[in-house]
Amino acid sequence: MLRLGCEAIGVDCEMGTLMLADGRAVRNDLVVIADGAHSRLIEDFTGYPSAVSPTGRSIYRWLVSMDDVTADPDLRAYYENQLPGFTSWRDPLNDIFWVNYTCRGGTVLNNAVVHETQAGEGEDDLWHSSVSKEQVLAMLADFHPTTKKIVNMATEDGIKVHHLFKRPPLSSFVRGRALVVGDAAHVMMPTHAAGGAIAIESAASLEVLFAGVHGKDAATVAQRMQLFDQLRVPRCNLTMLASNAGPLWLNVPGVEEEIRRFYHGPLPPAGCLPWSKEFRELLFHHDEYGAAEQALAQAQVTSHRL
Structure with a gap:
């Protein structure tokens, strides 16, 4: 029953x-x-x-259309004619880890950025708080400009953040x-x-x-x-x-x-x-x-x- x-x-x-x-x-x-x-x-x-207990780490996550990604000539090379799997970039100095991979039959690119929790970030909802593109781009300041185009492809309310626990x-x-x-x-x-x-x-x-x-x-x-x-x-x-x-x-x-x-x-x-x-x-x-x-x-x- x-x-x-x-x-x-x-x-x-x-x-x-x-x-x-x-x-x-x-x-x-x-x-x-x-x-x-x-x-x-x-x-x-x-x-x-x-x-x-909190780990002191949080994760930004958002989806973008693969049509938008492959329409960009700089980004296209990362994702076209590649073996199945994921793409990742890491900023070891600031301990930031960005991973993305396609889903929904290859039509959508899922992004996740693991980073040090920022003050006031996600306190209203520990699982599904909205975060601005500006805040994410500030976190990714040392990443290559090409990769940051993926942030700008997100919808205004499309980026969320949640805390990581153990x-x-x-x-x-x-x-x-x-x-x-x-x-x-x-x-x-x-x-x-x-x-x-x-x-x-x-x-x-x-x-x-x-x-x-x-x-x-x-x-x-x-x-x-x-x-x-x-x-x-x-x-x-x-x-x-x-x-x-x-x-x-x-x-x-x-x-x-x-x-x-x-x-x-x-x-x-x-x-x-x-x-x-x-x-x-x-x-x-x-x-x-x-x-x-x-x-x-x-x-x-x-x-x-x-």
Whole structure:
């Protein structure tokens, strides 16, 4: 049953009970907490204050028509007859990272500029505040004039800004009858564009582990939840910590040691740069369907032996 218009304001993880804003309490065989980075339920899950903290970084984002981009002779060379992927520019002195890529079938260019948060920037709406072209151009003052044409192509109300946050890694994504997925479980910077992918992996894991499981079979539900935890905590925390370290990722002192608290699998060699072959294989070539199927098969073999 799908319940619409039911705001959840709390959860009893041990009992699997959701408290709704209208005063009702709904008990479930399994609760999946997936209400994002600013989760209202995560503190009920952890049992302690778990609000996100600002990173001091924000991101400008806007869309422009690729027709406008390719009509400009200076910009055309960046985007015509290129391999699929993204274009990026970086100002290392001011720690500004600009990345863009086409979407909507190649008709639109999506832009994102990660930068140090400016005073008063985005305070009225931490996710979707408007910002002027002049403010963005001032931030990009040291970029080449050709690239700044893309800013001027945005509509007057088309550029938005939001703050970037983080939360310490969780040692478990499971408690009682509840589990947590997505940004509610692992808030990560957009450095490597991995947040959406890692959440989709978790959905794939749930699909495999809970296929054919009856909700009233509490023992099986509990076993599958533990398998989910074993599969996802190392993978998700690896990705989150690497992303939050920024473009230098594993080359930042202390990051690998923190990752090793949760993840004990192979890592790229020292000095490996983002988007290298080793990097892509680690973050983007993972087969969660296969991993979940293998873990489930192994657990069933072990159970039969017992």
